Structure formats: structure tokens, C-alpha cells
Amino acid sequence: xxATSFAEAKPLSQAEIDRRRGRFVxxxxxxxxxxxMIPLICFTVIAFRHQPSEVxxxxxxxxxAYNQTLEAAAAQKALGWQVTLSHADGRLSVLARDxxxxxxxxGQVEVWLIHPAQKALDRHLxxxxxxxxxxxxxxxxxxxxxxTAHITVQVADQQMQTRAFxxx
Numbered sequence: 414x415x416a417t418s419f420a421e422a423k424p425l426s427q428a429e430i431d432r433r434r435g436r437f438v439x440x441x442x443x444x445x446x447x448x449x450m451i452p453l454i455c456f457t458v459i460a461f462r463h464q465p466s467e468v469x470x471x472x473x474x475x476x477x478a479y480n481q482t483l484e485a486a487a488a489q490k491a492l493g494w495q496v497t498l499s500h501a502d503g504r505l506s507v508l509a510r511d512x513x514x515x516x517x518x519x520g521q522v523e524v525w526l527i528h529p530a531q532k533a534l535d536r537h538l539x540x541x542x543x544x545x546x547x548x549x550x551x552x553x554x555x556x557x558x559x560x561t562a563h564i565t566v567q568v569a570d571q572q573m574q575t576r577a578f579x580x581x
Contacts (some may be wrong), residue, residue, distance in 0.1 A: 489574065496509050500552065500579045503551055505538065507548045523537070524564050525562070526562055534555055558580075
């Protein structure tokens with residue numbers, strides 16, 4: 414094999430130039446479409462592997478009733494009731510007082526204890542009145558965790574709902 418200069422190189426025919434030019438075009442087209450298809454396939458696989466999650470059941474109906482929810486929250490705030498929750502030694506107690514600090518004795522108190530990770534551990538408790546605005550019940554929580562407690566205090570036709578956290 415001998416070295417040749419550019420001047421000595423024989424010129425390429427038009428067919429050879431077209432053949433060399435056209436070799437990479439199909440690869441460019443394939444790369445273009447693959448750049449779209451690979452993410453599309455990945456997102457499709459992710460979508461089918463994960464269950465759809467509904468954040469709020471009946472979101473449309475709740476959205477329509479939003480003004481009523483705001484009115485109920487304003488009415489609850491106007492009551493000025495004070496509700497405190499405590500949990501000790503397997504006993505859950507709620508202290509309920511009105512705006513003037515007087516105990517709310519003639520009411521009904523319910524507590525929903527929500528476990529942060531396992532829905533099967535959630536609890537619904539109806540507390541019994543013990544006098545002086547104290548409502549209590551036995552509540553042995555099965556799992557050490559920080560539980561969310563949704564508290565509802567109902568006295569006659571007035572209701573207050575609040576949320577507290579219980580550490581077990």
C-alpha cells in the first residue's frame with residue numbers, strides 16, 4: 414500500500430457520493446423516533462404498574478358544596494369551643510369547654526384514630542361522659558406511631574370537629 418496525496422486520489426463517482434451520503438439518513442430517522450418512543454414506553458410501564466390514586470372521593474360534589482363547608486367552619490369558629498385530647502396508660506380522654514370555659518357535659522364525643530401507614534389499624538371510638546366536660550374511654554393502640562385523631566363534639570344541634578395527634 415502506498416501513500417497517495419489528495420491530488421492523486423481518484424475522484425468519486427456521483428453514485429458513490431450518493432451512496433455514502435445516504436447511509437446515515439436512516440439512522441438519523443431511527444434515532445429521532447427512538448428519542449420519543451423510549452420515554453413514552455417508560456411512562457406507559459410506570460402508569461400501568463402503579464394504581465391510580467384518588468385524592469378525594471367525590472371531588473366534584475365536594476367542590477360544589479365548598480361554600481357550605483366554609484359557612485360550617487365559620488359557625489364552628491364562632492362557637493369558640495376548646496377541645497383538648499390526651500392519651501395515657503391506654504386511656505383516651507377529651508376535655509371539652511365552651512367559649513367561657515364552662516364544661517360541655519351534655520354532649521356526645523367521637524374520635525377516629527387514623528394510623529399513618531395501615532388503614533386496617535384505624536379505630537372509631539365513642540367516648541363516655543365522666544363529668545366536668547371530660548369524656549373518656551379505653552384505647553389501647555396496637556402500633557407505636559403518631560396517630561391522627563379526628564374529634565367530633567356534638568352538643569344539641571351544634572357540632573365542632575377538630576384534629577389532634579396522639580403519640581403512642
